[in-house]
Amino acid sequence: MSTGPTSAGVPTAGPVPPVLLALRPEIGELGGSNARYEKFLTDLEGLYRDADAYREQLAGDDGRPVYWVESSQTEDGPGGLITGISVLEPGVVGTEYAMTRGHLHAISDRSELYVGLSGHGVMILDAVEGDSRVVEIGPGQAVYVPGHWVHRSVNTGTERLSTLFCYAGDAGQDYGIIERAGGMKSLVVVDGDGWSVQPNPDHRGYELAERA
Numbered sequence: 001m002s003t004g005p006t007s008a009g010v011p012t013a014g015p016v017p018p019v020l021l022a023l024r025p026e027i028g029e030l031g032g033s034n035a036r037y038e039k040f041l042t043d044l045e046g047l048y049r050d051a052d053a054y055r056e057q058l059a060g061d062d063g064r065p066v067y068w069v070e071s072s073q074t075e076d077g078p079g080g081l082i083t084g085i086s087v088l089e090p091g092v093v094g095t096e097y098a099m100t101r102g103h104l105h106a107i108s109d110r111s112e113l114y115v116g117l118s119g120h121g122v123m124i125l126d127a128v129e130g131d132s133r134v135v136e137i138g139p140g141q142a143v144y145v146p147g148h149w150v151h152r153s154v155n156t157g158t159e160r161l162s163t164l165f166c167y168a169g170d171a172g173q174d175y176g177i178i179e180r181a182g183g184m185k186s187l188v189v190v191d192g193d194g195w196s197v198q199p200n201p202d203h204r205g206y207e208l209a210e211r212a
């Protein structure tokens with residue numbers, strides 16, 4: 001009896017074979033992946049503080065995805081890793097640079113490694129109880145996100161930001177925590193030719209939001 005992935009890439013019982021992936025960051029593909037999802041501007045209602053600027057962009061939206069993820073998972077259970085690339089188109093909504101929704105892992109102690117592949121951006125990292133950090137990510141830079149940190153990628157450049165990520169297959173994502181808190185603690189905004197970090201005046205605190 002054979003073990004390992006079926007032709008559709010669905011794991012069956014027993015050890016699975018090694019996985020070989022081809023990173024194509026500029027075109028935004030991960031060869032050998034077995035899952036993909038896309039996010040469109042229409043999916044991001046409420047993400048940016050400037051609702052008028054968001055609506056204006058929607059009016060001229062070309063309908064292409066603003067970010068997408070191609071990933072590979074071949075093992076179920078806590079020992080398996082999900083490996084993928086996240087590809088975020090450049091842009092600005094109001095004064096905020098293009099960003100992902102962001103999340104805390106549903107199993108919140110699960111960590112994640114990000115490796116910059118192409119383009120330039122930052123990650124906003126919020127400790128649920130504690131501080132907020134904004135760290136650069138680009139080619140040759142890696143960011144290890146420990147458990148219990150809410151995380152989001154932001155494209156501060158003019159090209160696609162592509163990152164390789166890897167995290168525990170059972171981690172899951174809690175997206176609601178950011179909404180309930182009124183957004184993340186920090187905003188990454190246009191500042192002259194570059195970017196700067198501002199405190200988000202709408203942020204209510206994750207702990208309070210979770211207790212409410």
Ligand SMILES: O=P(O)(O)OC[C@H]1O[C@H](O)[C@H](O)[C@@H](O)[C@@H]1O
Pocket residue numbers: 069085086100101102103112152153163165166173
């Ligand atoms: O899941 P989002 O917050 O929308 O961000 C998009 C993607 O960003 C990162 O690359 C994460 O590792 C992915 O798991 C995530 O799906």
Ligand SMILES: [Fe+2]
Pocket residue numbers: 103105112151167
């Ligand atoms: Fe994550």
